[in-house]
Amino acid sequence: MIYRRGQKVLVQGITGKQGTFWTEKMIECGTAVAGGVNPKRAGEKHLGLPVFRSAVEATKETPCDISVIFIPPLMAKDAIIDAIDAGIKTIVVLTEHIPSHDVLEIFARLRDSDSRIVGPNTAGIVTPGEGFVGIMPGHNPSIFMPGDVGVISRSGSLGTLVCLNLTRAKLGQSAFIGIGGDPIIGTTTKDALMALDKDERTKSIVLVGEIGGAMEEDAAEYAKSMKKPIVSFIAGRSSPPGKKMGHAGAIVVGNKGGYASKRAALEAARIKVADTPADVARLIAR
Amino acid sequence: MNLEEYAAKRSVLVPGGVPTPRGKVCETPEEAAAAVREIGPAVVKAQVPAGKRGKSGGIKMADTPEEAGKAAGEIIGMTIGGSQVRRVLIEERCPIERELYAAVLIDVVSRSPLILFSTEGGMDIEEIAEKNPAAIRRHVVDIKRGFSAADAAELLKGLDLGKASSAVGEVLVKLYKAFDTNDAELTEINPLAILKDGRVVALDCKFTLDDASGVRKPELAAVASPPEMTALEKRGAEHGLKFIQLDGNVGVLANGAGLTMTTMDVIDHLGGKPANFLEIGGEAYTKAEIALDLVLSNPGVKSLVINFCGAFARTDVMADGVIKAWKKLKPTVPVFFSIHGTGQEEAIKLVRGELGIEPYDFMEDAVKAAIEAAK
Secondary structure: OOOOOOOOEEOOOOOOOHHHHHHHHHHHHEEEEEEOOOHHOOOEEEOOOOEOOHHHHHHHHHOEEEEEEEOOOHHHHHHHHHHHHOOOOEEEEEEOOOHHHHHHHHHHHOOOOOOOOEEEOOOOEOOOOEEEEEEOOOOOOOOOOOOEEEEEEEEEHHOOEEEEEHHHHOOOEEEEEEEOOOOOOOOOOHHHHHHHHHHOOOOOOEEEHHHOOHHHHHHHHHHHOOOOEEEEEOOOOOOOOOOOOOOOOOOOOEEEHHHHHHHHHHHHOEEEOOOOOOHHHHHHOO | OOEEHHHHHHHHHHOOOOOOOEEEEEHHHHHHHHHHHOOEEEEEEEEOOOOOOOOOOHHHHOHHHHHHHHHHHHHHEEOOOOOOOOOOEEEEEEOOEEEEEEEEEEEEOOOOEEEEEEOOOOOOOHHHHHHOOOOOOEEEEEOOOOOOHHHHHHHOOOOOOEEEHHHHHHHHHHHHHHHHHHOEEEEHHHHHHEEEEEEEEEEEOOOOOHHHHHHHHHHHHOOOOOOOOHHHHHHOOOOOOOEEOOOOOOEEEEOOOOHHHHHHHHHHHHOOOOOEEOOOOOHHHHHHHHHHHHHHHHHOOOOOEEEEOOOOOHHHHHHHHHHHHHHHOOOOOOEEEEEEEEOOOHHHHHHHHHHHOOOOHHHHHHHHHHHHHHH
């Protein structure tokens, strides 16, 4: 889930408006895009890249380490299962609002494979100076710069703001991992934390969470065994309970998923919790 | 999206073959009286999408048409769980031997459907979990295999259900099937009753349709209760915008769920009160014009923070929408910007040139200024 220079990326839905726009940005940023998928335009070239009928067909012609899904919600399941069948190791799912039962089916298929899903409803992954996969401003040097802070975020927009604040404080990033705003996601906060813990370039970690679910609590439990310093920001402190706050996963139900429980769990793991996004950079700098 | 009990029974349980009591939906005391004349002694139940009906007085017994009319008159118009009661369900009263609990839901941890069953029906699952957690049986469904009669028998093994055991198992299999075919987030029967005559009947039903599946289950979405919304929230929803009206005085317009929640949090943290949640992230970034109109239509708004941090959402497109709306609406409330990310140079130039406003470098400073201006 950390992008490395040279890793080959397949873009499923490359010919669409967003697929085209972001493929150009990814290439501009140094990402090695191998080609794309659109069954209706197989055999053509798009942005100078080959277009394949399916991910399975693509991997027969060219190796792909990562696939990124730019496919609308009701068609996303088939595209993701195609990528799993193709044996692609990392599948970055940008799509929001995939029906929950499709998500269950995708994860049932995933269990019999060696693939990992990042997302759904993620903005993607960025390694400053190497490349990015998704819909992040990875090509914008005022937001991302190479360094040693690893950043995990459920939200793309807030993750972007946090990276911007780090960059302004001259604190570069080793990796940004957008895990997604849905309740059921393939790479949890804890999974991302474990990856950054192992990553040699990462010296400290920012964990950007939000209300809903118990992923931050699980991650905090693991963090107790870690040596790298961690700073966290949790969005949704002032959100009313019982309402989905934009993300399907960001909801406080009864006494579950609230801010206080997350903050307490993080602080019990000696993680500093910032009150504002600007404080994140200040706490990391210490 | 929640279905009221009558809709859940009619659209999910009955087509799925799960037995339910004879009943009628009534919107007036006269209809309720007529229903009891036909059905006999009955239960009169408030129809609301959520909430504790029994404790709120939303469930009454009626032996005669007069009692039914009186009960319906009292219940219709009540507010339960934040919703106004518009109708009652009149159901034949069933002599109950035992109350059970059965549900199928989406389990985030196992990323699978989860079946819950308990012999302690009649109370909330949270209550059972607290008082007697051992009384809850769980079965994680492997969706490639489904849930068979043998799986149901295994789940119920050792529970003293007597002759009703196989009928209960049958209901569980049908309930799972109903969950599976109807894109449910939750299907719950509580209580599932064993009657004195041995029949197993669903006395109540909760059904939540997965929000993302409404487009492919239009017949269920059509009978789901519309969420309780203010007029402004409704207007937002009509434009595909998630707008939540709050009681503060600092209006919020931001892109992305995380950034919008955070803007509210910083307002709150610095001593102000946010007036709304409204995000125009994702595909909605082109809707800044209508979004601004919504925020400003909230009568409590005394100042406004516009906080953009564009990744997918282009800040120049959002700024352009805001400026268009601003020129049309000519608002007098002071507005404070913070703009970063995709398209920021163009966006800042637009705001500076067209509105003569200098965006703040840090959102915290924009928020501080807005709180001050709202005082």
